[in-house]
Amino acid sequence: MERKTLEKLLIAETAIIWDSLCEIYPKLCNFNPPTIKLCGRLWRTAGMCHQDDRIVKIGYKFFLHSDNYCKQMVSQILPHEIIHQADFDLFGDSELICGHGQKWREIMVKYGLKPDFYHTMEISRK
Numbered sequence: 058m059e060r061k062t063l064e065k066l067l068i069a070e071t072a073i074i075w076d077s078l079c080e081i082y083p084k085l086c087n088f089n090p091p092t093i094k095l096c097g098r099l100w101r102t103a104g105m106c107h108q109d110d111r112i113v114k115i116g117y118k119f120f121l122h123s124d125n126y127c128k129q130m131v132s133q134i135l136p137h138e139i140i141h142q143a144d145f146d147l148f149g150d151s152e153l154i155c156g157h158g159q160k161w162r163e164i165m166v167k168y169g170l171k172p173d174f175y176h177t178m179e180i181s182r183k
Contacts, residue, residue: 058127060095063120067093067135071113074136074168078143081167091142093135095120100182103134106141106156113138122180129178133170140164 058066075090091111099105099116106113115135119126144151144161151158155174162172 058120060117063117064093064095066131067095067115070131070135071139074139075143078140078164078168082143082147082164085143085146088146091139100180103130103176103178104138106138106145108142108145108156111142113142118180119178122178126178126180129176133173134176136168136170137165137173140168140170 071090071093075085079085089111091106091113094112094114095117096114097117099114100118103116103119104113113135115130115138119130119134140161141151141156143164144156144158147164148160151161157172157174165172
């Protein structure tokens with residue numbers, strides 16, 4: 058998938074995810090969804106949320122690996138990272154350094170995902 062097309066898809070998916078989270082947590086309507094940026098440097102971490110800056114970086118290389126990885130990135134990694142932003146907006150800093158605290162886990166479950174901390178996708182550093 059072309060990078061520009063992928064960016065548009067991720068922006069659209071982010072809006073859908075954020076709207077769903079706003080239905081679950083109306084207080085989130087006071088916040089804009091985070092900005093999504095594709096990052097070619099991520100190769101172990103599939104995504105990361107910079108909560109203070111409201112930026113979610115998504116590993117571009119994972120999308121190049123396989124269709125299955127593309128699906129995982131959109132259905133699991135993107136919401137996982139967006140929920141980090143929602144957790145911050147709703148409750149402030151997580152009680153855990155890695156951001157996978159109790160409130161984050163609760164949001165993940167209410168959104169309909171398993172609160173997994175890590176993914177199992179592997180790509181080379183190239």
